[in-house]
Amino acid sequence: MNIFITGSSGFIGSHLKEYLLGHHHDTLFIPSSKELDLSDEKAVDRYILENKIDVIVHTANRGGGRDTADMKNVTEYNLRIFFNIAKHEKNVKKIISFGSGAEYSKQKPIIEAKEDDYLQALPLDEYGFYKSITSHFIEKSENIVQLRIFGAYGEYENYRYKFISNAIVKNLLHLPITINKNVYFDYIYSDDLVKIIDFFIYNDTKEKIYNVTTGTKVDLITLANLVNEVGDFYSDIRVIHEGLNNEYTSNNERLLKEFGDFQFTSHKNAIAKMRCYFQENLDKLDIQTIKEDPYLKAIDTMWKGK
Structure with a gap:
């Protein structure tokens, strides 16, 4: 199987790349930003089709942290690369995208939020707004799963x-x-996160959005x-x-229904x-x-x- 990981040099991408190389024998496609500009629609089209990609794990994005609080045009840039990937949902077996607890609008307390609770209010910040838009799109998609992370560390x-x-x-x-x-x-350790992503790569699941926490x-x-x-x-x-x-x-009840007993x-x-x-x-x-x-x-x- 040909697996394309965007953002493979980032935090999640680095851990996932390392885990998959150690546990599977599939072919990983992990281009750097210099090798593939994800905001270039035609370049992304060529890359996915020419390499006969089966699964896309889309971890690349900008913003969402203290180091990027002043970043401009977060919404436009991230949505552009997301839709350059999402348009290929019919050309691949599966696309895995990543959401954020920021989708629930961080100007108010977010307490034991269920997946559908993000529909109650739109986030005021650009990063949360971008992630919320992707979730709305994915809910109506055929072949994309959104893994919503609240806080990953490692x-x-x-x-x-x-x-x-x-x-x-x-x-x-x-x-x-x-x-x-x-x-x-609600923090999740990177070792647990990549095991969960691995499960979603190789298994069919019932829902479109999961709180991965x-x-x-x-x-x-x-x-x-x-x-x-x-x-x-x-x-x-x-x-x-x-x-x-x-x-x-x-x-995270929805997630645990897929896994049964997962030891964090x-x-x-x-x-x-x-x-x-x-x-x-x-x-x-x-x-x-x-x-x-x-x-x-x-x-x-x-x-x-x-």
Whole structure:
């Protein structure tokens, strides 16, 4: 089977590529952005048809993080590459796309949201709006599945801006862990995420949209304490603003109906594995940015929308 992974050098794409190469013997097509411009419709057409692609896993997109809070034209760019891929749903066996909890509109609390709850309000931010549009389209499609992620973490993520890896690196450097405002998330570890994607590649499923989450909420202070627990240094945990930010959690019953019993990695075990990875690569990291932490307050704009 010929599998085309867009965004194969990104966080999800990198983990998925590594997992598939280690567990299957299919042919992976993983062009870089220099090799294939996904915004070029004719180039995408040629690539998919000439390589006789069977399955497309579309992980490529821009925006959605603290490091991209000021990015312009997020909606137009992402929709253009999405539809350049989606137009080929009849030419391939399956397309797997990725949604976001941001589709539920982050200006309000998102609490144990079910898949259809995104229909209740349109997001104010560009990234959430873009993801919401793709879900509306996919619901009427024939051959596309949307895997909606609320918070994925793991090795290879951008440790400068992503909370869990950032906290781990700060702990390794004997620095305090700073939280702008505590909040409950529904995080899923990368090892679990790629196993779930693998299932969707090789199996037929009943629904068009799935919350790909653990279905269990965890707050940032608890995660910071776990970082201290698995380390050999106790970082001071500093919270700038009291109280809780808008919750960001989901219901994953639909996913579990497909899998039956899926054993998610505990956050403690995942953080311990990540600590080993970052410790081994500590001399390659951007330590100065970690110390300055310039993007800490950027999280505020992400929760306020426009």
